[in-house]
Amino acid sequence: MNTTMKPPVIKAKHQRLVLIILALVALVGAGMLAAYALSKQAAYFYLPSELVAKPPEAGRAVRLGGMVEKGSIKTLPDGVTINFMVKDDKARVPVRFSGITPDLFVEGSGVVAEGRMEGTTFVADNLLAKHDEKYVPREMKNMSTAEAKAVIAETK
Numbered sequence: 001m002n003t004t005m006k007p008p009v010i011k012a013k014h015q016r017l018v019l020i021i022l023a024l025v026a027l028v029g030a031g032m033l034a035a036y037a038l039s040k041q042a043a044y045f046y047l048p049s050e051l052v053a054k055p056p057e058a059g060r061a062v063r064l065g066g067m068v069e070k071g072s073i074k075t076l077p078d079g080v081t082i083n084f085m086v087k088d089d090k091a092r093v094p095v096r097f098s099g100i101t102p103d104l105f106v107e108g109s110g111v112v113a114e115g116r117m118e119g120t121t122f123v124a125d126n127l128l129a130k131h132d133e134k135y136v137p138r139e140m141k142n143m144s145t146a147e148a149k150a151v152i153a154e155t156k
Contacts, residue, residue: 045112049090055117064093064122065112073107086111086122097124104129 010018044056045063056062064086072085081098084107095113105111110130115123140148 048086048088048093051093051117051122052091058118059116061114061116063112063114064095064124065110066093068105068107068109068111070107086113093122094120095122095124097127099127101127102129 044060045065046056048064048066051062051064066086066088069085069087069092072083074083075081076083078098080100081096082101083094083096085092086095087093095115097113097115105127106129112128112130113122113124114126114128116125117123140151143151
């Protein structure tokens, strides 16, 4: 009598099924890991009225978008830090930023500030200035409409 036992043989059909299930589990796991990582890095966008009505928890990275209030930009004695107000039609939020401001950052223009709330002040780490809809590149400023269309057609 032969005492050696052979291991059970898995049919090819079952092997494929096991591989498909393992691949699906790995794919779902990778998706959940990516979603968790993105949720920790996501910066939510707030308007001033939303930020005043329901402020995020302290230290959470958010973006504040609105208009820079005219007459509100004040440079502190250190020469690098500025304070200004961001407003919409319902509320105003004080903002503090230390660093070099973008060229398009002026009073009355649109701005998106990335940072966090500290008390009632929004502390910005980064400023993104927005230009208006009438923006024209410097090179095309003195061109007529027909000349501008011709230049655009040449680039296509």
